[in-house]
Amino acid sequence: MSLEAKVQIKSLSIRYSDGTESLRDVSLDLYARQINVLFGPAGGGKSTLLRAINRLNDLVEVAERRGEILLDGKDIYAPDLDVVALRRRVGMVFARPVPLPMTIRQNLHYGPQLAGVRGTRLDELAEKGLRQAAIWDEVKDRLDEPASSLSGGQQQRLCLARTLTLEPEVILLDEPTSGLDPISTAKVESSLQQLKEAYTIVIVPHSVQQAARVADQAAFFLQGELIEYGPGAKLFTRPSDQRTEDYITGRFG
Amino acid sequence: MSRQASQRVAFALISLAAALVIVAILFIAGTIAVQGMGALSWEFLTGVPGDGMKAGGIMPAIIGTLLLTLGTAVTAVPLGVGAAIYLSEYSQDSGFTRAIRIAIINLAGIPSVVYGLFGLGLFVLFMRFGTSILAGSLTLGIMTLPVIISTAEEALRAVPQSFRVVSTSLGATRWQTIRQVVLPQALPGILTGVILGLERAAGETAPILFTVAAFFLPRLPSSIFDQTMALPYHLFVISTQVPGMPIRIQYGTALVLLCFVLSMNVAATLVRSRFRRRRQW
Amino acid sequence: MKKSSWWEFGIERAVQLAGVSAIVFVILILLFLIRESVPGFADVSPGELLGERWYPTEGRYGLLPLIAGSLLVVLGAAVMALPLGLATAIFVAEVSPRWAREVLKPLIEVLAGIPSVVLGFIGMLVLAPSVRILTGAPTGLTAFTGSLLLALMALPTIVSVAEDAIDAVPKSYRDGALALGATRWQTTWRVVLPAARSGILTAMMLGIGRAIGETMTVMMVTGNAARIPKRIGDLFYPVRTMTATIAAEMGEVAQASTHYHVLFVIGISLFLISFLINLAAAIVVFRQARRSERVLS
Numbered sequence: 001m002s003l004e005a006k007v008q009i010k011s012l013s014i015r016y017s018d019g020t021e022s023l024r025d026v027s028l029d030l031y032a033r034q035i036n037v038l039f040g041p042a043g044g045g046k047s048t049l050l051r052a053i054n055r056l057n058d059l060v061e062v063a064e065r066r067g068e069i070l071l072d073g074k075d076i077y078a079p080d081l082d083v084v085a086l087r088r089r090v091g092m093v094f095a096r097p098v099p100l101p102m103t104i105r106q107n108l109h110y111g112p113q114l115a116g117v118r119g120t121r122l123d124e125l126a127e128k129g130l131r132q133a134a135i136w137d138e139v140k141d142r143l144d145e146p147a148s149s150l151s152g153g154q155q156q157r158l159c160l161a162r163t164l165t166l167e168p169e170v171i172l173l174d175e176p177t178s179g180l181d182p183i184s185t186a187k188v189e190s191s192l193q194q195l196k197e198a199y200t201i202v203i204v205p206h207s208v209q210q211a212a213r214v215a216d217q218a219a220f221f222l223q224g225e226l227i228e229y230g231p232g233a234k235l236f237t238r239p240s241d242q243r244t245e246d247y248i249t250g251r252f253g
Numbered sequence: 254m255s256r257q258a259s260q261r262v263a264f265a266l267i268s269l270a271a272a273l274v275i276v277a278i279l280f281i282a283g284t285i286a287v288q289g290m291g292a293l294s295w296e297f298l299t300g301v302p303g304d305g306m307k308a309g310g311i312m313p314a315i316i317g318t319l320l321l322t323l324g325t326a327v328t329a330v331p332l333g334v335g336a337a338i339y340l341s342e343y344s345q346d347s348g349f350t351r352a353i354r355i356a357i358i359n360l361a362g363i364p365s366v367v368y369g370l371f372g373l374g375l376f377v378l379f380m381r382f383g384t385s386i387l388a389g390s391l392t393l394g395i396m397t398l399p400v401i402i403s404t405a406e407e408a409l410r411a412v413p414q415s416f417r418v419v420s421t422s423l424g425a426t427r428w429q430t431i432r433q434v435v436l437p438q439a440l441p442g443i444l445t446g447v448i449l450g451l452e453r454a455a456g457e458t459a460p461i462l463f464t465v466a467a468f469f470l471p472r473l474p475s476s477i478f479d480q481t482m483a484l485p486y487h488l489f490v491i492s493t494q495v496p497g498m499p500i501r502i503q504y505g506t507a508l509v510l511l512c513f514v515l516s517m518n519v520a521a522t523l524v525r526s527r528f529r530r531r532r533q534w
Numbered sequence: 535m536k537k538s539s540w541w542e543f544g545i546e547r548a549v550q551l552a553g554v555s556a557i558v559f560v561i562l563i564l565l566f567l568i569r570e571s572v573p574g575f576a577d578v579s580p581g582e583l584l585g586e587r588w589y590p591t592e593g594r595y596g597l598l599p600l601i602a603g604s605l606l607v608v609l610g611a612a613v614m615a616l617p618l619g620l621a622t623a624i625f626v627a628e629v630s631p632r633w634a635r636e637v638l639k640p641l642i643e644v645l646a647g648i649p650s651v652v653l654g655f656i657g658m659l660v661l662a663p664s665v666r667i668l669t670g671a672p673t674g675l676t677a678f679t680g681s682l683l684l685a686l687m688a689l690p691t692i693v694s695v696a697e698d699a700i701d702a703v704p705k706s707y708r709d710g711a712l713a714l715g716a717t718r719w720q721t722t723w724r725v726v727l728p729a730a731r732s733g734i735l736t737a738m739m740l741g742i743g744r745a746i747g748e749t750m751t752v753m754m755v756t757g758n759a760a761r762i763p764k765r766i767g768d769l770f771y772p773v774r775t776m777t778a779t780i781a782a783e784m785g786e787v788a789q790a791s792t793h794y795h796v797l798f799v800i801g802i803s804l805f806l807i808s809f810l811i812n813l814a815a816a817i818v819v820f821r822q823a824r825r826s827e828r829v830l831s
Contacts, residue, residue, distance in 0.1 A: 056422055088424040098415040101438055101532070110433075111423035159419075166424060260719035267629055270621035271638060274693075277686060278645045281656050335552025343546055344553065355816070356556040362812035363563065363805060364747025366777045370784070370801040374566035378789070395559050402556065428545045456649025459749040459777070463784050485651045485750075492655050493754060500659070507652050518647045522640070 005029040006170060006200040007053060011067035014048055016060065023048055025067070026226045028219055030170075035192060036202045037215035037232065040247065044221035046204045050172045053202065054090035055083050071170070088115055091168035095175040095206075097155035099147030104139055104158060107147045111166045129161035134191050153184025160191065170200040178206040189214055208248050212236045220244045285507050292505025301471040306491055307499060311506055316473055317386075317481035318455055318513065321465065324390025324477070325397055325454040330447055332394075333401030337443070340402070341409035342431055361399035365459040368396045372464040387477040389465025396460055397450040404446025408439040441528030445521045452517040456510065458485040468494075484510040567802040574795030583799065588760035588774070590783065590793045597800065599760040603677070603773035606763045607752060610681025611688060611745045616738055618685065619692030623737070626693065627700040628722050646690035654754030657683045662755055669770045675757035677773040683751045688741035695740055699733020700726060736815045743811040746777075747804065753778035776800045 007030040015022040023045040030036045030053075038046040051057045053069060055076065068075050076086055088111070100107050108126035117125065126143075130136040135157040139150070150158060156176060163171060173192075177185040192201055192214060205211040211218060215232030220241070228241045239245045246252055300310025336353070344350040372392030382388040412435050420430040436443075458466075466486035474481045488506045491498045575583075578595045585596025622642075626635050661682060662674030669678075703726050711721040727734070757772025760779075780797050787793045 054422060056418060059418060059421060084424050084426055087422055092422040094415070094419065094422075096415065098413075098419045100416060100419060100434055110420070110425075114424050114429055162423065256717050256720065260717045263719045263723070264629055267621045267625045270618050271625035271630065271634070274618065274622050274645075274689060275638060275641060278641050281648065281653070282644065284656060284660060285652065332552045332555050335549045336556060339549035339553035343549060350553075353553045353556050355813070356560045358812050358816045359560050359809055360556060362743050362747070362808040364749065364777055364808055366747070366749040366780050367563070367567070367801050367804050367808075370570070370780065370798060371563045371566050373784070374570050374798075375562060379566070398556065398559070426539075426542050428542050452647055456647070456651070458649070458651045459781055462781055485649050488655055489651050489750060489754070492658060503655065503659075507655050510649060511652055514647050514649055515644060518643060522643075 003034070004032040006032040006072065007202070008070040008073075009049070009067070010070065012049070012052065012069060013064070013066040014045075014052060014057070014062060015064045017063035022224045023052075024224045026221075027067075028226055028229055030200060030202050031217055032200045033196055033198070034201070034216040035196050035214050036200070037211045037218040038202065038204050038221060039208065039211040039215075039218065040221035040227075041252070043223070045224040046221050047174050049221075050092070050174050050202065050204060053170065053172060054087050054092055056087075056092065058083065088166050089168055090170040090172060091163035091166055092172040093156070093160050093163055093174070093176045095178050097152060097159050097179070099150070099155050099158060102147060103144045104147045104150070105143040107158060107162050108143075108165050111162065115166065125165040125167070126161075129164035130158075132164050132191065132195060133157045133161035134187050135161060153180045153187070156180060156184065157188060157191070160188065164195075168199070170202065171195065173201070173203040175204050175206040177210065185210075208250070212248070220247065222247075282511070285504060285511055288500075288504035289506075289508025289511075292501045293508065297502075297505055298509070302469065303471070306469060306495055307497065307502070311484070311487060311509065313471060313473060314482040314484045314487040314506070315509065315513075317467075317483040318485070318510075320386055320474065320481060321389055321393060321461065321483055322451050322455045324386055325393040326447070326451055328391055328394025329397040329401050329450065329454075333398050333447075333450070334405050334443060336398075336402045337405035337409055338431065338436075341406050342427070342435065357399045357402055360395070361403070363396075365396060365457055366462075368392055368460040369463050371395075372460060377464055383478060384463070384465055384467075384480050385478045386465055386474055386481055389461045389481075389483075390477075392460045392464045393454040393457065396457070397454045400450035400453065401446055404449065405439070405443045408442025408446065409435060411442060412438045438532070441524050445525045448517050448521040448524070452514050452521070455517065456485055456514045458489055461486055484513065564802075564805065567798060567805055571795060571798035571802045573790075574792065574797075574799040577792040578796060578799075583796075586762055588779070590787075590796070593792070595792070595796045597776075597796075597803075599762045600774055600776045600779050600800065601803075602762045603756070603760070604746060604775040604777070606677050606769065606773055607680045607684060607756060607775055608742060608745050610678060610769055611684035612738075612742055614681065615685035615688040615692060615741055615745070619689050619737070619741060620696055620734065622689070623693045623696035623700060623734075624722060624727075627697045628718070628726065642690050642693055645686065646694075650687065650748060650750040651754070653683050653687060654751040657751060657755040665770075671770045673757060673772060675755055675772055676770050677756055677763065678769045680752045680756035680773070680775070681769070683755060684745045684748055687748055687751065688745045691744050692737045692741035695737035696730075696734045699730040699737065702733065703729045732818050732821070736818050739811055739815040739818075743808055743815070746811070747808055749777040749781050753781050758782060776804055780804075 009026055009028045012026045013024055026049065038049060040046060068077060100110060105126065108129060109122045112122055112125050127136065130139060135154060138154060147155065147158060177188050195201060203214065205214065215236065217229065218232040218235045219229035220227045222243055228235065228239065228244055235244065236248060239248065297310045298315065299312050301313055302311065303309035340350060340353065369392065372388055376382045376388035376391050377384055416434050417430055420434045425433065461483055465480060467480040467482050468490055470480060470482050484506065488510055491506060492503050582595055583597050585594065586598050587594045587596045588599050626638055630638065657679060662679050665676060665679050666674030707725050707729055708721055711725040716724065752775050756775060756778065758774045758778055759772035760774040763773055780800055784797050787797065
């Protein structure tokens, strides 16, 4: 199977105006139908990179951005690009589950409704998302309860389902299982294995173990720099950089 | 004196001070309630004043205060909530927003009688509204603006940032996020602030002295360019300007005004506590 | 798509305009106060304005008695309200059992909600006669009566702002002090209050600011005699404040007369005083915020 570069990051540098987490000259391809893992110690710039791919960084003050990000070969920072359309193509799941303060159903309808979807199609998208996130059976009878009544693990899978209702092409996950128990984590991970058949998945895992478990492709970040990247099988068994080896063997981190 | 003894003395003094405050408040409210109760009757609430205000009711003053409160709301709520949305959702910290904040602080500190002067100068004379409900509402509205802006901004800021981020990630524009997620969550807080602001406006006398209040006008106003009686000013008039005023009517008027204002206070408290129980974050 | 972005743009401009309105109003207020007070400065020389006699009917516009009257009443109020307010704030934040707090906080909100004209009314009918009997003065409508009521009016501001400040002191400070063997009172007095001092200072300034601008209450209970208080005993004689003068006389003056313009001169002075007080309070708050950011980051 040949690899198709869905997202291409070219010499990207980002610095926030308050001087925190930054990226230095990162170049990296993210592949379609693969689980792309970005990992490394905290403060390495992984989340910054994730949030650059759907331009959520626009919400915070970015002092400086150089380089470019291409989605299907098109620059996502081009001035005439429709940011809202971009965010529908590039969905995101966050570290902490954040159900919007509405019912489960309203959470699932939220994105498609904004995109102009109406009528029964809304419920179809909702059900499809819930099934893909492996939570349909648990919530199908309680769709009109407040989303906050779900357990933490359910909430996070609801958030994944909510992202899927927009039928995005790329799914970004920022430590999606950091607050979850092992069983919920396993459910999310197995959902991801299904989803990668159709989507480009980019995940910042919450541990090296998770990184090694799910990675088709892996990239190791340290203090804003990309140290190395390549197929997960190789990177986790025969890393070419000493720092990568030190990190995955637990010598620091 | 031992440490324990000095603690005991200090705590006793502090408790005494608090008790004094409680007693003072209860005494004031109690006096008005007890003395004013006797004057309350259907005729008092719905009648017009007669016999040089020494008899009859205070209905025109009640209606006038209602109208002024409404006018204040119409002036201050859109501007105040809009400004709060700007400060909380759109603006970044800059010299410009700092200027707005200093202006708000300044507005909040201006004595109410100075608002009265300003209303007289701008609305009554310069814009030729005359002493009218319009001039009075605008004056009270501007006076209320800082209260509404600061409470509404606080309510907006209390909505977790994560909701905004998630909504944006789902393809919402900034305004869609505000409309669909932020405002509904902040609404009870905003409402509380609005009611508290209007409560203050409803009880004010000094700003309406020269802009709207009529000494004696035993009919209802017919347009916003009319003068009107108002409860606070009426209380002032009958307690200082009319010799031989029956004390019962004075207390009755004070009680009605107090009830009017405190019922808004209670409304604000109810909104706040209902919201605390229902909120999901 | 284009339509929705125009809508977005329009909304942003609209709320920005609402924000700007605050600045516009401040400027308008200042502008009109200046416009109406300038003729006053022209008609009455600065020397006369600082004169000791306020007899507008005789063309004497000395503001000194009014300024002194305001000062006396506010000072008297401050002396009573500051300790009482601080003590109440400490009581609510540090000393009181839960139930007492649940009673006290709404009560203080009620006090904040009582219209000033109602307080003035009670002051005239109940407080003034008591003051007259207690002091043996010829009238109960004195500066002291005004101070008492003003103190009451400044209390809610002082208590709520000071309590917030005390509440904001991190629990770790208290734990640290208690762990070193301090009593609860020593912790409060030596650790918590010093840590909250800038907030407490703000509370006091805002409370005094509120008192200076208060109009109706003072007008109703201070007797309104424009004489300069010279001794501490004058606290028990009638005075006339700046705010009360405007409120009492503006209704009766001929528009565009000297008297009218001089009342605006008083107004602009009040504007400037309150501006300075609030600015000072704001600066304390800003500086405090920056300091705590530094500590936390």
